[in-house]
Amino acid sequence: MNISLPDVLKNFVEEQVSSGKYSSASEYVRELVRAEQKNHEREKIELKLLEGLHSGEPVELNPDMWDGLRRRLRTRAKKAV
Template sequence: MQSMNISLPEPLKEFVDEQVDSGRYSSVSEYVRELIRDDERRKSQDKLEAFLLEGIRSGEPTEMTRQDWEQVRREAIKRLEASRSRKTASSLLLAGAGWH
């Protein structure tokens, strides 16, 4: 795990210390990690809501045909294979550089 140093004004540092002292968090690091995770979840939720609104605003719904589903499957397989290829290439590069 990587370390990171941050500077806080005294009132914020006191607030963080209070959160740890309350017993909910075992350390300042745990508290900060939880804040970051919450922010990630919030951003993911915002993205999902934007996609849902885009879908709602896109017009009347249409029923998916067999051809539509086949195209979705082909695209999913294509993306999965591309992802696997990138991971394999990265692993080979790291192994060649002496990273394991």
């Protein structure tokens, strides 16, 4: 895959790489895509939670339920990658 960027964005990516945090422009872009994937999944979860809140059905969530939800979501996210 080739990506063309205007000079301003190309310079920014090169600055990120030269900062030492990333070993290449590809690594930087992969990190951005992963972050966007996480953000997208978070948005989907928030929508599901809002649907649940607006359903009118009361649900009490305890810490164990949250832990289980996080484990299931992490497993699902790993399978999606």
